[in-house]
Amino acid sequence: MSRESLRWLNQNTLIGFTAKRGSAWHYRASEQGDEPNHYSGPIPVDDVKRRLFAWTPIEGTVETSYLTDDGVTRITDPTRKTIIRPDTGTVLGVFSQKFRVHEYKRWLLENLETILDDELFIGSAGLLKNGAVAWVQVEVPESCTTPEGITFRPFLSAATSLDGSLASTYQTGAQVIRCDNTLSASLAEGSAKRIKVKHSRNSLHRIAEVRDALGIIHRVADDFAEEVKRLCQVNVSGAQWNSFLDVQVPIPRERGRKRTLAETKRAGLNRLWNHDDRVTPWKGTAFGVIQAVNTFAHHEQVVRGAVRAERNMLRMVTGGVDELDLSTLQTLERVLDRSVLRKVA
Template identity: 30%
Template sequence: MSIDVNEEFAVERARQLEAARDWERALQDNLAAGTVERLPDGRYRVVTGWDAGEILSANGVPQHGLDLSRGTAALYTSAPAWHGLGNVVPGGTSDIDKVLELSGIDYGVDSVPATYLWNGETRVDHELFHTVRTDTGASLGVVGKGYEVIQNRRAFEFLQELVADSGVIWESAGALRGGKKVFVSMRLPQHVTVDAEGINEQILPFIVAINSHDGRTPYQTVVTPWNPVCGNTERLAVQDAITRWKIRHTRNAIDRIKEARRTLGLSLKYYDRWATEETALARTSIAIDEFNQLIDSLWPPEPATTSRSARNRETRRNRLHGMFEGETRRTGRTAYAAERAVTDYLDHYVPIRPSAASGLRGNKPAARGLRLLEGVDDELKSKAHRRLMLLRQR
């Protein structure tokens, strides 16, 4: 059969043009609706929903950082994601096996001896091992002989008991950095309400579990509230709250994971107390000078600042003030609005520089998401909460 390359080119070009027109129409609709904003460098930022703060290129290409080892994005979600990738199950599912399969994290991980060449001869290093995916053979990290692999299913299956006990649904799951890091998240069935008689803010309680195979980071579970209005994730800053549980990949790691269920049960009891404190913040007025004092307490002025650091400080202050004013229009000029502004800044705007070692160099959105999951800014969020709670005693 003969092939008319000119006709094929014309068909392909028409397809490309139609796809470009579809993207442009969708972009204009999103810009008009205020769900996407254009950035000075020509890219676009998602500003609402789950994906607030995520970046699209000027051509609409998502910068997601998801694993693509199997040819498709390793992601399961109960609602369509901003980048249109992954397997969507509307409303979610309670079946962990289905979640692992749809998210592309149903692969196993083996530990194999590290080898090296010496004078043309392959030798084995008995002190070092590679963690390797059993489906693709890709190396995920270099570890010592005391490292214990925690298989993805074993890492997350204990949460299935919470699904059975509480009626929660798996919200999302996926793999990052070629499968070196995997995660699952579930949403609890009850909302948490802040200031029911006032702003009546609905907060969603989540549990996130994160497993890694790179030899660099521990296994951990996180209990966190999520504010769907601004896409921020909070931390329970109240006294004695257990919100992040970690174990290293060492001997008996699997047995210790069983302890997490009891720990999570303790953490969940703090949601009501957290909501009580947030309601108190929502009913505490704050002056602009007090907001400036909050900023200085979180980012203390440096004794000898360069012109560059001074500019960065001014940029941060201006950004925080703008975000605070936006929150005051929604929830009033309160300590609650101040906390939302600080959390929003830390989640979506604080400057980051992804390193080559992270595997996400040049991909700031993915690096920011990983930073959020790993709780890099947890202490600053808690510090802001504690300081703002003191304003009740004025």
């Protein structure tokens, strides 16, 4: 990771409840700005507004110029507009006039403030892609521990974008403390508890619907604990684990780069399964399989086109975590008798 990337993460993300979960892996004291970005307890709403969302995006025109025999010609496209971050002068996106800006303070903070109380607080917030993407995450103050030994923090995240890459998205999840992973909160259902609002002309009419639905975080802890229990009761033998790998990471017959990458990934998953304490306590279970694949994706898989922390955060806010865990479970079902999972459920 470049120094510039480290500086961005240390100055444009806020991490709360570090007394419960420890410091973020990207924390560097030397890269902090005027204020530390870690909080031992919850992050104050005013700090999120002041440190991250003090600016308001503005709309600009789309203009261009080109050289002809008669000189320079300038034109403006009245059907298009730009979205600009005024404090840096960065153009975050170019859109049709139908695009509706979901301003961060309103769509992230004001919506979430309606559910903040003595039991729910802001646990993290940040800007990505030079401010084109933002999120705020709400958590309960105390971590939860299941009888199977999984300590986790249920959360509800709100995220949106100014570059069109992400609809305003509200969804639940669970952060596993031992490995700093984000897991889907609804593995058995095969679908996340998620609400998406596109940047369309009618999007403002859905704000009330979003606020009414945010109460789902109170059910996340029970749902996730039930999923852990269910998956820990499904046995996965050594032979079934190898069969899972054959489907999950097939090794090409021909030698070359693809085969090398597959062999490296398979070796990494085997090492986590057999020797890494982020996975070994649940080795031999369906939950152990989920944990191995999720841990590899979060901390070891090759990242291209982004830094690992940004990729992990984007996966969390866009629903990629749910897709990853669901895909793993579907592959495992192809190896095991499907009725086994249904009987436990």
